[in-house]
Amino acid sequence: MAVALAAVATTTRSILLRDVDHRISRLLTQETGEFANFVAQGIDPDTGGPFTDPRHLLQVFLQRQYSDPDEELLGLSPGTGPRPRVIRQSRDIPPRIALYRDGAALTLIHASPDRSGVLHRPQGEVRWAKVPIEPPPAPGAAEGPPQRASFVVAFHAGRERAVADEAFRTLLVISGVALLMTTGIGWAVAGRILAPVRVVRATAAQLTEQDLTRRIPVQGHDDIAALAETFNGMLDRLERAFAVQRQFVDDAGHELRTPITIVRGHLELMGDDPAEREETVRLVTDELDRMSRIVEDLLLLAKAERPDFISPEPVQLGELTADVFVKARTLGERDWVLDQVADREAVLDPQRVTQAMVQLAQNAVQHTVPGQRVRIGSRDLGHRLEVYVADSGTGVQERDTEVIFERFRRGTSRRGSRAGGAGLGLSIVKAIAEGHRGGRVELRPTEGGGATFVLVLEETT
Incomplete structure (x- = not known):
């Protein structure tokens, strides 16, 4: 912002100086143009005809002009020496900067072949323009060298430039105050923004x-x-990890200690x-x-937390x-029944779903x-798919329905004579179901007695 404010102040000063x-x-062009018109069309009030005397022409013109405070209108005519004679208006101008008092500067302007220029004096810069005068000789006048004279417009630019410099300094002061205010406001606002x-x-340090x-x-x-957020x-993912x-270390230590x-x-x-x-x-x-x-x-349950645990792909649910069903029939001598089959394509991980279903069949x-x-089947319910294993055993007691999917929890009673294991099977089934987007595992009662475990897969097509 400091650079921007400095650029604005500098640019403003440049624009003001250019306007000056x-x-x-x-102004110089206007004054010299008016004098040139007067030379061409002016009438001598004394004779009623064209001006023949350059000095008289300059005196008459200067008497009719109203110059600006920083402007000098001068007439220069040949003098007895190199310094020209000066004809000026009767008006006050500070002597310190008055051009009519500076003989060297007047001599330089009068002798210059240029029509305009700039003088750099210790008193200040002067912009000038002049119009040479060569009036026709008067009738009957003796021939001789022409009396060259010139009309000079001089403008002292110091005050105008001082105004631009003062505006520049004012802008710098205002910019400095604005910068201080903005710094304070920015400090406060940035502090509030960066507080979180x-x-x-x-929090990370703690x-x-x-x-x-x-x-x-x-x-x-x-x-x-x-x-x-x-x-x-x-942090949530880190805490879960x-x-x-x-949990893996605790579970391994707990379960492996006994064997x-x-x-x-x-x-x-041993003897x-x-x-x-x-x-x-x-x-x-x-x-x-x-x-x-x-x-x-x-290890399988630990891998369930990884993003690559489930690799979904399009499969035919009926074939799966x-x-x-074919793989489950080898698990034991039961009355295996292939129940209803959903004939549609689904996007899921066939290996993991097969693993979960075989685990449920083993259970x-x-x-x-x-x-x-023992019935195995799948259902198409439009907005979701279900694959299930239903047995005709004694079922699951109500107080056990909330704990059987936890690790190393087998429930408070056995449902059959061969119940056993480490209590990880249903935890694996739950992890596989929840690994699919919107998936879950549900326990439902079987009509006529028994338990039905259902893998519900939401929006998998």
């Missing part, structure tokens, strides 16, 4: 791995508010009897397999449902007995 030069040039940014910095709960208050709807969203990491203890205990108590050793190896192998499954399930096998019916 133009006005002086117009300082809050962001302070964040630690143990405390990611701080959030920035969002006020207004400007870019700073958008920045605060973006920063809060980043750390929570997933801590490790079992393996160590059996190995420590030399071959039958005992064989039984110990079988138990240890079984626990190691269970540990391997727990680790794989935990039939493939799941149904664990909570039913041989011969009980």
Whole structure:
């Protein structure tokens, strides 16, 4: 802003000085033009004819003129020496700047072949213009060298330029005051605007791995508010990431502690009897397999937080449902039924959906007995799709419906004789469903008894 104000003041001064030069040039042109017309058309009041005496012509013309305060109208005629004789108006002009007193300057102007020019004197700059006079000789006058004279218009530009300089100084003072005011206002406004940014910095400085709960208050709807919302969203994602990491560590430590203890205990108590050793190896192998499954399930749940966990693509839902049915039939001797099938194309991750459906089928096998019916199907409801597994077991007690999808929660009662596992299967199903846009998993009662698990996929076509 300082540069802009200085440029405005400098430009204004240049414009004012240019206007002064133009006005002086117009004035000089006007005065010399009026004198030239008077020379050509003027009548001597004494003789009634054309002027024959240059001095008399200059005196008559000057008596009829009203000059500006900074303007001098002079007549110059040859003198006895190099300095010309001066004819001037009877008017006061400051002696300090008066041109008629400056013999050297008058001699220079009178002898100059130019019609106009500029004199740079210690007293100030003078713009001048002149009109040479060569009147015709009077009748009967003796022949001789012509009496050259000239009319001179001199303008002292110092006062006009001083006015422009004073305006320039005034503009500088006003600009300085405006700059100070603007600086103060800008300081206050910038402080208010940047206050949320300082809050962001302070909040970021206070964040630690143990405390990611701080959030920035969002006020207004400007870019700073958008920045605060973006920063809060980043903190939400960061907090979830750390929570997933801590949960993974806690879950792994909790679930792996028991099989490790079992393996160590059996190995420590193992004797030399071959039958005992064989039984110990079988138990240890079984626990190691269970540990391997727990680790794989935990890694899968940790991967569910990544953006590439779901890779949707167009698939035929009917073919996907039939493939799941064929794979599920090998899980146990049940009355498997391929229920209704949605004949349409859907955008989803076929591998993850298949994994979730097989997990639900495995869950149904664990909570039913041989011969009980298990139905697999899909439905097209227009605005959403549903794929489901319905068993005819004992169902899920109402108090268990809110906890069975949590990690390592199996409910308060078993629904069948083979219920077991680490309690991660339904958590994996939930993660796969929610990984799809608008997806979720629902538990519904089965008509005639049992439980129906449904993957609801919103707007997937």
